[in-house]
Amino acid sequence: MTQTQAPVRGGQFLTSAATPDEVFIREDLTDEQRLFGQTAAEFMQKEVLPVVQRLYEHDWTLTRRLLKRAADLDLLRLEVPPAYGGLGLDLISASYVGEQIAINPSFGGSLGAHTSIGTLPLVYFGNDEQKARYLPRLSNGELVAAYALTETQSGSDALAARTAATLTPDGRHYLLNGQKMWITNGGFADLFTIFAKVDGEKFTAFLVERGMGVVSGRDETKLGLDGSSTTALTLDNVKVPVENVLGTIGQGHRVAFNILNLGRVKLGARNMSGVRMALNHSVKYARERRQFGKAIAEFGLIKQKLAGMAIRGFVGDAMSYRALGDVDRALDSGDRADGPLVLKTIEGFSVECSINKVWTSEALAWAVDEGVQVFGGNGYSREFPLERMYRDARITRIYEGTNEINRMLVPTRLLKQQPHLFTAERARAALAAQSPVPSPQSLLSAEREYVARLKRLAIALLGHASATYGDGLKEEQEVLAQIADIVIETYATESALARAEKMAARGDGRASLATDIAQAYTNEAADRVAVATRQVVAALNTRGADPSFAAGVWRLTAHAGVDGIAALRRIANAVIEAGKYPL
Ligand SMILES: Cc1cc2nc3c(=O)[nH]c(=O)nc-3n(C[C@H](O)[C@H](O)[C@H](O)COP(=O)(O)OP(=O)(O)OC[C@H]3O[C@@H](n4cnc5c(N)ncnc54)[C@H](O)[C@@H]3O)c2cc1C
Known part of the structure; x- marks a missing residue:
């Protein structure tokens, strides 16, 4: 890690703005981090993909041999402490490697189960004797976990x-x-x-x-x-x-739940690998496939799908690497060898972990579904790549805690972490507060101002719901899920804005595309937030909420937005011109 800013605390994103220099973005990866990723990518391309059919036929001897080969390339020891034969790398490095391995979700699943949920319980909960007995052999591929x-x-x-x-x-x-x-x-x-x-x-x-x-x-x-x-x-x-x-x-629950948090913080990067692959296959096909005398990539409705995938790839990476950067920075401020401290720190980010799990798995689901659609009948065929991607992606909404469970975790954890923030009084204050005046210097100032209102909206709705339902709130899953979605959109939108701003500030040649993406995403998020808000307000009204509350809430949801159709066309054209995910 090269960041020098003060560490961000988990759950802090609703009360403070993420400035561009504070967030880690994929473009910040160091040469060393990229090198590990490159090793993993070459291993997948040269040694795994050529033999993958045999894995589909359940040749587990081959899986073991490939895991051993991955160990020889140091890929099984990234997160193992140096004292036990590991490299003790940061989460960003491990996630970036995971992203490369995820180009084949089957082998990625085997390797990930070994290195993550298989090995990390021992890393964080094992005693010295247990670690010495097993970790070196798990790192060198002799044992599979x-x-x-x-x-x-x-x-x-x-x-x-x-x-x-x-x-x-x-x-x-x-x-x-x-x-x-x-x-x-x-x-x-x-x-x-x-x-x-x-x-x-x-x-x-x-x-x-x-x-x-x-x-x-x-x-x-x-x-x-x-x-x-x-x-x-x-x-x-x-x-x-x-x-x-x-x-x-x-105390087994501590092992189980902490290991799930550790898995979730890294899962986003893997899911985004799938989104990029779906887009790369789709744009290649759309440029080649001709109907009505032209390439289907020229049709507006196909462009919409390509743009949607690019947007999801950009936003999901922005969210995942922001969370990874924040957790790594928090870990760097303590002792990474202190297992209990590491787990406590990561647990502090459990809301961000759940947000990323839900958002990225649903973005992947959208991308592979629309990818099948771009391929038409061929999307439904085993002869073409999207059919397998569609099937492989489905599990990501089920494992590592289902999306229903993770959605519930977002508001319930926030309430537990910051009970003082979600009260009737704070809800009223959030409604009454004035928005900061947008700075005309930034192209994204209107979006920034909207995100500031979204944060107040989330605080107001959760505070009001908590005051209205009291202890019964946990039984109101439908209300909680809508509030979770508003919180999730807040985190997603702000992450996208911060990444685009950071790229613009450093003169990145792709900054104007990133700005288009951030604006287009804010448009979409605003629509979803409006729907969710309407449902929560209606439910609260039925419970006799003060009518002035509804009026105050609507003031927070308005977002004029940009011409989304034109923005999506520009994004799609950039994808088509590049012939692949352009960022
Ligand atoms: C391919 C694959 C690999 C797996 N690998 C592993 C592994 O290595 N190790 C391991 O231990 N497990 C593993 N699992 C299991 C996986 O973690 C579970 O399937 C998952 O946790 C869901 O549990 P369940 O299947 O019993 O579903 P259930 O818990 O029965 O859920 C069924 C439905 O009810 C919903 N639901 C449940 N409770 C609530 C609630 N309180 N509120 C609202 N909705 C709720 C769920 O969201 C879901 O939609 C794997 C599963 C698969 C399919």
Whole structure:
């Protein structure tokens, strides 16, 4: 990390403006970070993509060999501390590498499950002896890791797990009994982080070697990710030494939830890799495919799709790298070797993690869906790339916490982190406050002024909803989800503006395209915010809210915007001219 600004605290984005010099953008990647990415990209192009068909046929020996090869290139040790054979790199570097690996989501899933949810529980919760025993062998690809939380009866409600851990009479082992579901790398992993309840109640993580008695089920027949192994695990008196308890007995939820946060902060960059790929395939096809005597890329409605993908690629990168930069900067201000401090810091950014998870997975869904449409009938064919991309993308809205769960986390976490901010009094103050006068110097000043109002809108709506429903608010999921969407759009829009402004300030040749994208996105966001606001206000009115509240709220949602049709055409033309994602 080369940033020198003061660290940003998690959840702070609603109360302070992100200035361009403060946010990390993809264009800020250092040569060293790019070099790791290049190594990963070449590995994928030269060694994985040529043999990927064999992965789709479940050749897991090949998956293991490729993982070993990735280890030889240092790609499995990026986040492992140097004391245990790792490189101890920052999150930005790890995410940028993840972005390259994600060009094949199946192999990306295997590698990601190993390096992230498979290895990081040990990095952050293991004791010295456990780390010394396993981390060097996980880093060099000798062992493959997996993470087993989900069960048939407990998915989103992970703490309802039924797998039991019983101490043997001699006090030296736990016997694990139960079944896990949907475990990535389940068919061939050697080391599992398995969650089970000691004495039927103390939710606990265990490090379990396959040789201790883990039995894998058959590979699931899935919608997508055909080239990654997903199986159930049967645990029938699996004998785990007490030394293999990971962390503290009864504190397994800390392992589970912190590892999910760590995964989510990096997920955005991977999803954006998919958006860029969908666009690259789509624009190539649209330039070649001719109907009615011209390339389909010349039709306005196809241009709209290409522009929409480029916008999502730009905005999603802006959000992901902003969050990664903020977390890395916060981590740099402490000791990265201090596991509990690292986790506490990342937990502080849990709202940003959930925002990125929801937004980028839905942007990817939109991009692959419209990509299929650009390909027409060929989009539906296995002979063309979009069909697989469409199937592979679907999981991103389900795993790492479903989007429903993450949507709920956005407002509920905000309320927990900053209860003083979301009160009836602060809601009234947010409505009454004056907007800053737009600076005529910036092309994006109208958008900046709108985002400042959006923040007040989010504070006003959540504060008012909290005062209206009291403790019952958590049962009003539909209201919470609309407020979550307003918060998400606030973060997305501001991130896009800051990235475009930063590019303009440094004279980047693509700055005017970035400005078009930021303005076009603000237009779209304003439409969605208006719809969400109408629904929340109507629900609050039904509960007898003060009518002046509604009037005040509408003042905050107005955004004149730019000519969106013209902006999208310019963006699409830039894509068509470049023949690929142009940023
Ligand atoms: C390909 C693949 C790989 C996976 N890899 C792993 C892995 O390596 N390790 C692992 O442990 N797990 C893994 N999973 C499991 C995955 O994390 C779960 O599928 C996910 O957490 C959802 O749980 P569930 O399937 O039980 O759905 P459920 O929890 O039953 O949810 C069903 C629906 O109900 C909704 N819902 C549930 N609760 C609420 C609520 N409170 N409010 C509103 N809506 C709600 C959900 O959002 C969803 O739409 C994987 C799954 C797949 C498909």
